Amino acid sequence: MAFDIILFGGKGDLSWRKLMPALFQAHRHGALPSDGRILAVSRDETDTLHYQQWLEDKFKQLSWDEDYTEIQFTAFLQCIEYLSLDLTETAHYHRVADWVATGTAESVTLYLATTPQLFTGICEGLAKVGLNHAGVRVVLEKPLGHDLESARAINKAVSGCFAENQIFRIDHYLGKQSVQNLLALRFGNCLFEPLWRREAVQNVQITIAEDLGVEQRGGYYDQSGALRDMVQNHLLQLLCIVAMEPPASDDADAIRDEKLKVLRSLRVYKDHEVNQYVVRGQYREGIIEGVKVPGYLDESGVPNNSNTETYVAIRAEIDNWRWAGVPFFLRTGKRLAKKSAEIVINFKAVPHSIFGMPMQPANNRLVISLQPEDKIELQLFAKISNREQLDSNRLTAVNLDLNFKDAYGNQTIDAYERLLLMVIAGRLDLFVRFDEQQAAWNWVMPILNAWENNTTAPRSYVAGTWGPPAASALVARDNASWAEES
Ligand code: BG6
Numbered sequence: 059m060a061f062d063i064i065l066f067g068g069k070g071d072l073s074w075r076k077l078m079p080a081l082f083q084a085h086r087h088g089a090l091p092s093d094g095r096i097l098a099v100s101r102d103e104t105d106t107l108h109y110q111q112w113l114e115d116k117f118k119q120l121s122w123d124e125d126y127t128e129i130q131f132t133a134f135l136q137c138i139e140y141l142s143l144d145l146t147e148t149a150h151y152h153r154v155a156d157w158v159a160t161g162t163a164e165s166v167t168l169y170l171a172t173t174p175q176l177f178t179g180i181c182e183g184l185a186k187v188g189l190n191h192a193g194v195r196v197v198l199e200k201p202l203g204h205d206l207e208s209a210r211a212i213n214k215a216v217s218g219c220f221a222e223n224q225i226f227r228i229d230h231y232l233g234k235q236s237v238q239n240l241l242a243l244r245f246g247n248c249l250f251e252p253l254w255r256r257e258a259v260q261n262v263q264i265t266i267a268e269d270l271g272v273e274q275r276g277g278y279y280d281q282s283g284a285l286r287d288m289v290q291n292h293l294l295q296l297l298c299i300v301a302m303e304p305p306a307s308d309d310a311d312a313i314r315d316e317k318l319k320v321l322r323s324l325r326v327y328k329d330h331e332v333n334q335y336v337v338r339g340q341y342r343e344g345i346i347e348g349v350k351v352p353g354y355l356d357e358s359g360v361p362n363n364s365n366t367e368t369y370v371a372i373r374a375e376i377d378n379w380r381w382a383g384v385p386f387f388l389r390t391g392k393r394l395a396k397k398s399a400e401i402v403i404n405f406k407a408v409p410h411s412i413f414g415m416p417m418q419p420a421n422n423r424l425v426i427s428l429q430p431e432d433k434i435e436l437q438l439f440a441k442i443s444n445r446e447q448l449d450s451n452r453l454t455a456v457n458l459d460l461n462f463k464d465a466y467g468n469q470t471i472d473a474y475e476r477l478l479l480m481v482i483a484g485r486l487d488l489f490v491r492f493d494e495q496q497a498a499w500n501w502v503m504p505i506l507n508a509w510e511n512n513t514t515a516p517r518s519y520v521a522g523t524w525g526p527p528a529a530s531a532l533v534a535r536d537n538a539s540w541a542e543e544s
Contacts, residue, residue, distance in 0.1 A: 060093035067171035068098025080474035109140035151183035233473030276359025310486035321497035332508035339369030344521025
């Protein structure tokens with residue numbers, strides 16, 4: 059099937075770090091339909107040849123799971139063209155339409171990897187030149203707005219140009235292999251479903267930790283902060299996948315309807331409750347892997363009196379029959395002890411133990427690891443006997459362990475590759491509908507407003523640690539501890 063992809067923001071970081079590598083991977087593994095063309099668009103006055111050389115240099119800066127050959131790369135470059143365009147000039151968009159007209163694509167994907175301030179103008183410019191017909195899909199990168207109001211405004215403008223089933227709002231966490239596995243674990247097996255509820259679950263923890271700081275994105279990040287950058291989207295989407303009811307089918311709306319119900323069941327915190335249930339932090343100078351790293355306020359592009367949070371931990375609650383009373387602890391942060399993303403389901407302890415006490419730790423635990431490794435671990439208790447301890451009645455924690463890389467090698471595909479292939483195939487199930495985004499903003503807004511009205515600085519934490527001590531106190535109130543502390 060012939061297709062065109064047009065990358066707006068073609069020279070941006072996202073394009074060379076994620077999108078082009080994802081397309082290249084799909085191309086060299088034969089997953090990309092053969093008659094594909096890719097057009098990179100940006101304001102830079104350059105041409106296709108120079109763009110290709112630039113991309114070649116950038117690719118050399120990336121680390122690849124599996125080396126690629128010159129032949130593979132050259133074959134990929136043959137699909138790529140470049141167009142220089144001032145995206146603020148609506149009159150220039152006919153050049154994009156002219157390029158599309160030179161091909162025979164059945165589907166045209168418009169990928170908006172630009173600042174969201176340009177989304178409205180780009181969509182209107184494209185619609186004016188007829189690039190909004192039924193064969194066109196538009197992909198919107200986050201952040202989709204800065205708050206509920208701006209998200210609504212962008213959505214209204216985009217919806218004025220495209221039908222909802224043409225709009226692919228991307229959240230790359232939904233493309234991660236482990237999210238697929240979580241869906242399979244929950245809805246492809248009957249083992250866990252009876253236990254996946256308040257009667258058996260003590261608490262759920264979802265962590266996305268990064269060891270990197272804000273890198274060169276200080277200016278953007280300072281306007282955003284961890285709540286907007288990670289919680290409103292990635293963390294809440296993961297929470298939905300964990301907490302949603304089984305959908306009736308794999309139809310995109312069947313899945314998205316269930317996620318929406320979760321988002322709408324999240325208890326919204328009142329102004330005075332925010333301090334009690336939410337911890338915000340900001341990293342100060344510290345040491346990561348033996349290297350001294352600066353504090354957030356010393357990062358370039360960050361004002362030295364900034365109150366922007368680089369860490370957030372939240373005790374969330376879902377007010378419905380399945381989850382009432384079960385704490386969902388969400389946290390994310392920059393410059394934490396290590397890069398890791400995981401979902402931990404802590405089950406309740408046995409009601410009565412006949413084995414030696416204390417049994418440590420006392421709860422079964424299911425860990426779905428998204429990164430650095432893609433694996434699922436189920437912690438059980440077993441009696442490991444040895445001759446010296448024949449009379450011991452104590453249990454030992456053991457892991458049932460499924461590591462997908464060990465089991466399937468490098469066959470697993472990257473999030474962006476999966477999502478791009480799904481856009482080309484026209485499948486919306488791993489993309490976010492606007493009502494979901496709106497519900498997520500509705501939940502996040504009272505927290506943002508409370509912080510805005512309260513000028514107390516975020517709690518500081520040393521770079522390279524697990525965040526402010528107040529986050530441990532937050533979970534301790536429910537007799538819990540974060541996974542790395544237990
Ligand atoms: C992005 C955020 O959406 O996700 C970044 O804007 C963050 O700040 C990134 O670093 C994390 O993604 P991943 O896949 O590396 O965990």
